[in-house]
Amino acid sequence: EADIYQTPRYLVIGTGKKITLECSQTMGHDKMYWYQQDPGMELHLIHYSYGVNSTEKGDLSSESTVSRIRTEHFPLTLESARPSHTSQYLCASSTGDSYGYTFGSGTRLTVV
């Protein structure tokens, strides 16, 4: 069972609202990632972090921010939600070696 947790599991929110998607892992992994995935499509990297106080932008980062104040916590914030943000958001972590990436169950976001 994966030790990476995302909350909320589902979220319906109005346009213009500020939202924070939570992601926590208990494995002590240095590297953490946020991906966005639409049904039947590939994962697109939004943000990633190599460790505490390290954050980098991915392909789709322009409308969101992240922080990494603690190793185990990597929240994603949308300052002003839009219908185009409707998607599944997946958080992942890794030690960076050959054990692959561990994903959370995702947050299904709907912006109305």
Added chain:
Amino acid sequence: SQKIEQNSEALNIQEGKTATLTCNYTNYSPAYLQWYRQDPGRGPVFLLLIRENEKEKRKERLKVTFDTTLKQSLFHITASQPADSATYLCALDGGGSYIPTFGRGTSLIVHP
């Protein structure tokens, strides 16, 4: 540009047969390649990783091959079961960046 191609058409097979899924890539020199399973509405689950200097890797009923000349990986599930029905994603990683790029995945449907 870098591209990962997985067959977009679903693969339908009978229980007990061997399923073979393909991952092709272009404009990429991955240090290793990974395979994941993804069930609807869930995050991907890591299955296997194969390095560029490895030809084949096995784990229980799973086998992965990696041909860096053909720029192709094959993923085999032997003695397939209906419970193996899912979408299977391949991911490439340059090694130094620790940022995997995912394919769109191929849906496998195993019929009883």
